Amino acid sequence: SNSVKQTGQITVSEGASVTMNCTYTSTGYPTLFWYVEYPSKPLQLLQRETMENSKNFGGGNIKDKNSPIVKYSVQVSDSAVYYCRSLWECSGAGSYQLTFGKGTKLSVIP
Amino acid sequence: DAGVTQSPTHLIKTRGQQVTLRCSPKSGHDTVSWYQQALGQGPQFIFQYYEEEERQRGNFPDRFSGHQFPNYSSELNVNALLLGDSALYLCASSLGRGDQPQHFGDGTRLSIL
Numbered sequence: 390s391n392s393v394k395q396t397g398q399i400t401v402s403e404g405a406s407v408t409m410n411c412t413y414t415s416t417g418y419p420t421l422f423w424y425v426e427y428p429s430k431p432l433q434l435l436q437r438e439t440m441e442n443s444k445n446f447g448g449g450n451i452k453d454k455n456s457p458i459v460k461y462s463v464q465v466s467d468s469a470v471y472y473c474r475s476l477w478e479c480s481g482a483g484s485y486q487l488t489f490g491k492g493t494k495l496s497v498i499p
Numbered sequence: 500d501a502g503v504t505q506s507p508t509h510l511i512k513t514r515g516q517q518v519t520l521r522c523s524p525k526s527g528h529d530t531v532s533w534y535q536q537a538l539g540q541g542p543q544f545i546f547q548y549y550e551e552e553e554r555q556r557g558n559f560p561d562r563f564s565g566h567q568f569p570n571y572s573s574e575l576n577v578n579a580l581l582l583g584d585s586a587l588y589l590c591a592s593s594l595g596r597g598d599q600p601q602h603f604g605d606g607t608r609l610s611i612l
Contacts, residue, residue, distance in 0.1 A: 420598035422600065422601075424603075431502075431503070431589075431603045431604055431605045431606070432542075432589070432591075432603040433603075434600045434601070434602070437598070437600055439598070472541055472542070474541075474542075476597070476598050484555070485555060485597065485598075486544075487532070487544040487547075487555070487557070488544070489534075489541035489542045489543065489544070490541050491539075491540055491541045492540075492541050
């Protein structure tokens, strides 16, 4: 079955750049969404990636089964949990599968 | 512009009871999805409602059911509650189904004793 995997936790210093991976296993190419969860805040959409726009974000290519998100010059306020969510079109009209990864907890230290 | 609102914020139930959670979508949205998020885990898709019908369903038992009203608001019902149902229940709304961006509410924290 289709699945999404993310790195569990990343700790970096303020001002650094960080890459968070979203590795998926599937027979096709899903639409991927990145969401961020700040403490005590609802999930917020960061970006949406498809085969058509895959070269526009994060430096990754959705065909490589990994679609990372890159944040440059991170600040302490970027500390949050970053989730990758995939949508796979299934056989059958209008049928699809939605799957979230377990999230990457980013901790930025001053 | 009101975002996605969920009620109640917190709820405590005992095993075997039934619970109803409510969600009002973001203004202009017509599709509502429900997710279950256990502590330290990513959200798991329960089901999605569009045009007052369940259109997609994740791997959840029939104890989980829902409803969508003509004003697009939605309810999630869980029967015969188990300890394992303790989680944060998230509602997300979107304009249309498929690969549309979803907007999330703050969630309802359900605790089963």
